[in-house]
Amino acid sequence: MSHSTGNAPGFERLYRDYGGLAYVMAMRILRDRQLAEDATQESWIRIARELDRGVAPRFEQSFVLAITRNEARRIASRRGHPPLRTEPFAPPVPDPAEVREERRLLRQALNKLPEDDQKLLEMRFIDQASPKELSESLGINSRNAIWKRLRDAKERLKRAFRQP
Helix, strand or coil: CCCCCCCCHHHHHHHHHHHHHHHHHHHHHCCHHHHHHCCCCCHHHHHHHHHHHHCCCCCHHHHHHHHHHHHHHHHHCCCCCCCCCCCCCCCCCCEEEEEEHHHCCCHHHHCCCHHHHHHHHHHHHCCCCCCHHHHHHHHHCCCCHHHHHHHHHHHHHHHHHHCC
């Protein structure tokens, strides 16, 4: 994949996809809005230079976050204090009442779907069936057909979930 800076769609897409995440990482390390903004800006300058040199990252998110993390640590070190918490983000603890309500709404939406969709989604996401297991169980020989049916069923579930 080739990228270039300026108005190139590749750089813009990277920024659009990972700009917010890069800022969150810098903020988590530096705990200061201005410093995090500086680190993020410097990171994007470094990313642009790397892309101009022809670097084509295989794992774009890791590429962006590694540069951002290093830049934030450099700034923290230069300011004379060690960077704070760089371990992975801990997921927030959900409110049990909200979880119960979301589950109720999800069950309600699932019940609106055709039985075939319900079975397919349950097998894949509750029973953790592999695409191969799904194709064997449902008698569908094509993996592409399984993926299409899953995608379509998830889309119908989203629509059902949004309906009152």
